[in-house]
Amino acid sequence: xxxxxxxxxxxxxxxxxxxxxxxxxxxxxxxxxxxxxxxxxxxxxxxxxxxxxxxxxxxxxxxxxxxxxxxxxxxxxx
Numbered sequence: 001x002x003x004x005x006x007x008x009x010x011x012x013x014x015x016x017x018x019x020x021x022x023x024x025x026x027x028x029x030x031x032x033x034x035x036x037x038x039x040x041x042x043x044x045x046x047x048x049x050x051x052x053x054x055x056x057x058x059x060x061x062x063x064x065x066x067x068x069x070x071x072x073x074x075x076x077x078x
Contacts, residue, residue: 003043006050014054018047 006014021044028040052058062068 006046009047009050011054014047014051018044018051021047 003017004013009017021040025040025044028037032040
């Protein structure tokens with residue numbers, strides 16, 4: 001897999017890579033070759049797992065939970 005191992009990235013580098021992958025996801029999904037889509041998905045999953053490992057107690061928006069969404073707490077833009 002190309003790229004620096006997620007655990008070796010600094011916090012700013014991890015966030016920048018995640019932002020880039022999330023920004024390019026739709027176009028990759030629609031138009032990339034199967035191998036490229038697989039690599040994109042794999043890299044995204046690895047970086048997201050590293051972020052969650054580093055931030056297990058990250059803030060969770062109540063509207064982004066199943067209970068919150070059912071209770072009408074979901075943001076109208078979601």
